[in-house]
Amino acid sequence: MVDVSRPGVATNLGLDPRKLVRVARFELAEALRSRLISVVFALYGVGAALGAYIFSKTLDAAEAAVREQMFGTLSAHSVPDDIVRQQALPRVISFLVDDAELARELSSVDPLALFYGFMALELVAPLVLMTSGGLHSGDIATGAVRFVLTRCDRLTWALGKWLGHAVLLAVGLSVGALATALVAGVRSGIDAGSVLWLLRASFRAWVYGLAYLGLFSWVALAVRSPSRARTLSILLLFALWIGHSICNGGYFAERLPALRHLVWLFPAHYQLALWSPSWLASVPAIVALLAIGLGALALGHAMFKRADA
Amino acid sequence: MNVVVLRDVVKRYGKLPALDGLSLAIPRGSACAVIGPNGSGKTTMFAVIAGLLSASSGEVELFGEGPFDARRHSGRLGLMPQDSAPSPHASLLQSLCYYAELSGLTPEAAQREADAWLGRMRLGDRARARPGELSHGMRRRFSVAQAFLGSPEIVLLDEPTAGLDPELVAEMRGLFMERRGQTTLLISSHVLSELEDVCDYAVFLEQGRLVRQGAMRQLLQADTLVRLKLTREPDLAALRERVGALDVRWAAPTLDVRLRGDVPIDAANAKLLGELLEQKVGILGLEAGQSLEASYLATRREERGRGEG
Numbered sequence: 001m002v003d004v005s006r007p008g009v010a011t012n013l014g015l016d017p018r019k020l021v022r023v024a025r026f027e028l029a030e031a032l033r034s035r036l037i038s039v040v041f042a043l044y045g046v047g048a049a050l051g052a053y054i055f056s057k058t059l060d061a062a063e064a065a066v067r068e069q070m071f072g073t074l075s076a077h078s079v080p081d082d083i084v085r086q087q088a089l090p091r092v093i094s095f096l097v098d099d100a101e102l103a104r105e106l107s108s109v110d111p112l113a114l115f116y117g118f119m120a121l122e123l124v125a126p127l128v129l130m131t132s133g134g135l136h137s138g139d140i141a142t143g144a145v146r147f148v149l150t151r152c153d154r155l156t157w158a159l160g161k162w163l164g165h166a167v168l169l170a171v172g173l174s175v176g177a178l179a180t181a182l183v184a185g186v187r188s189g190i191d192a193g194s195v196l197w198l199l200r201a202s203f204r205a206w207v208y209g210l211a212y213l214g215l216f217s218w219v220a221l222a223v224r225s226p227s228r229a230r231t232l233s234i235l236l237l238f239a240l241w242i243g244h245s246i247c248n249g250g251y252f253a254e255r256l257p258a259l260r261h262l263v264w265l266f267p268a269h270y271q272l273a274l275w276s277p278s279w280l281a282s283v284p285a286i287v288a289l290l291a292i293g294l295g296a297l298a299l300g301h302a303m304f305k306r307a308d309a
Numbered sequence: 310m311n312v313v314v315l316r317d318v319v320k321r322y323g324k325l326p327a328l329d330g331l332s333l334a335i336p337r338g339s340a341c342a343v344i345g346p347n348g349s350g351k352t353t354m355f356a357v358i359a360g361l362l363s364a365s366s367g368e369v370e371l372f373g374e375g376p377f378d379a380r381r382h383s384g385r386l387g388l389m390p391q392d393s394a395p396s397p398h399a400s401l402l403q404s405l406c407y408y409a410e411l412s413g414l415t416p417e418a419a420q421r422e423a424d425a426w427l428g429r430m431r432l433g434d435r436a437r438a439r440p441g442e443l444s445h446g447m448r449r450r451f452s453v454a455q456a457f458l459g460s461p462e463i464v465l466l467d468e469p470t471a472g473l474d475p476e477l478v479a480e481m482r483g484l485f486m487e488r489r490g491q492t493t494l495l496i497s498s499h500v501l502s503e504l505e506d507v508c509d510y511a512v513f514l515e516q517g518r519l520v521r522q523g524a525m526r527q528l529l530q531a532d533t534l535v536r537l538k539l540t541r542e543p544d545l546a547a548l549r550e551r552v553g554a555l556d557v558r559w560a561a562p563t564l565d566v567r568l569r570g571d572v573p574i575d576a577a578n579a580k581l582l583g584e585l586l587e588q589k590v591g592i593l594g595l596e597a598g599q600s601l602e603a604s605y606l607a608t609r610r611e612e613r614g615r616g617e618g
Binding site for chain 2: 016019022023026029030031033034139142143144146147148149150151152153154306308309
């Protein structure tokens with residue numbers, strides 16, 4: 001019955017790249033077939049469009065206020081838009097970024113890309129939780145993993161699923177970026193520079209999301225029940241938020257300065273660096289976030305490697 | 310050559326041993342019946358052989374190359390797990406293609422193989438259905454199909470015919486008999502008459518231990534036991550004397566005659582039938598050997614007696 005056999009080639013890690021890609025492709029397709037994920041992405045897209053619309057209206061209002069303040073109501077209409085926006089935008093950005101210098105730097109960025117960057121960074125962790133929480137444990141609980149693990153090793157399977165959902169996250173973030181671009185296009189037109197900024201914002205949110213995808217995969221590889229894995233992932237999300245707040249400063253960090261050294265363990269620590277328009281400032285954060293994501297996945301794999309499947 | 314060897318394998322769930330020093334050897338190409346009551350360790354044994362569960366102690370050897378390793382043995386072992394469901398959103402065809410490619414087939418070969426097995430399992434018209442749309446029997450047939458994908462050398466089938474209608478059971482039996490000799494089959498089932506027809510080797514498990522193993526013919530004592538269905542009880546003393554039997558037992562309407570190993574079966578039959586005709590006892594049926602069920606129950610009785618003693 002079998003006419004062509006093509007045995008896989010294992011790397012030093014024991015990974016078979018061909019099987020890795022096959023697992024990732026299957027997982028991506030499987031996720032895209034899910035109604036839940038379609039609904040989540042649709043809601044995310046609608047949310048992005050609605051948010052972009054409200055943001056642009058807010059920006060218009062801020063610009064109008066600046067016009068009035070600067071030149072009075074009679075001559076305001078003759079002031080060039082660029083000048084007004086330069087004055088108005090920092091007011092809006094100061095709500096998004098709690099850093100005066102960075103806020104000034106961000107004034108050069110397209111406002112809607114800024115909005116989307118903010119929205120994507122804030123929502124990417126819950127988005128990952130909804131689309132990929134309990135990712136591995138679902139297969140372990142239903143026994144689907146038993147059909148696969150006699151054909152590919154556990155590392156290829158665990159990493160393949162992670163990769164598939166990493167691409168899925170990129171798809172989700174692109175939906176949001178596209179919705180934002182559509183709103184911008186309809187309201188005032190969109191240029192290539194703005195599209196580029198939207199892509200950059202999506203990419204950075206994606207990298208930020210990969211850290212959470214790794215962390216949630218760690219939980220999903222350690223816990224057999226998908227509902228328990230999702231619950232633990234929510235708790236982990238809160239723990240990371242609280243942990244970061246504690247280590248980042250305030251009462252505890254002042255009394256125990258060693259806590260400040262732990263901030264690099266939390267994805268939120270790198271959020272500010274991801275806002276920077278300069279790649280040079282963002283690259284260390286991107287590397288750190290990838291290390292957190294893959295490190296957590298490796299931890300999960302180490303636990304699952306010897307566990308009963 | 311033995312293709313599956315277990316030496317003193319122990320598998321504990323907490324403190325409870327599911328396999329308790331299990332040792333056995335399965336010859337290459339045999340169709341081996343794995344028989345035992347619920348909780349005797351059949352499913353655990355399959356999972357340990359397939360590398361899904363790690364043994365607490367002991368050795369497992371496949372193909373004379375150590376325990377199952379998906380990187381080395383991918384595509385050489387097929388498993389039909391008892392209660393596992395494939396990925397919920399992919400169609401049967403998509404799942405089978407995925408498994409076949411992971412087993413080492415090219416996409417084209419995988420597609421052909423998947424189509425062929427869906428047809429063979431009478432699931433051709435359900436190729437695009439999702440697992441949730443299938444009946445229990447269909448899911449079972451899908452599970453059998455995926456186990457045989459890529460013609461693995463060993464196929465482990467855990468209760469393959471449970472819940473199937475008699476026609477499908479007969480078809481499955483045909484499939485297993487066709488594969489016998491080319492593939493080493495390990496089949497667990499509570500329907501012992503079915504195993505008796507298909508298998509040429511058997512292992513009896515009891516509380517995670519091997520209580521008996523050997524060729525089916527030997528276990529059924531096909532050369533030394535003759536069973537007749539009669540119209541009435543014959544003169545047992547006369548029969549015993551004439552045939553030179555070791556033991557003659559009557560349990561209406563069945564007469565079991567256990568012969569000495571050195572008595573040729575044709576000579577013994579001639580004497581036995583001659584005596585019964587002389588006694589004018591009607592013969593309704595005749596078969597050689599005891600049923601697998603009788604052999605299994607006798608072994609269990611012996612085991613229990615040993616335990617009580």
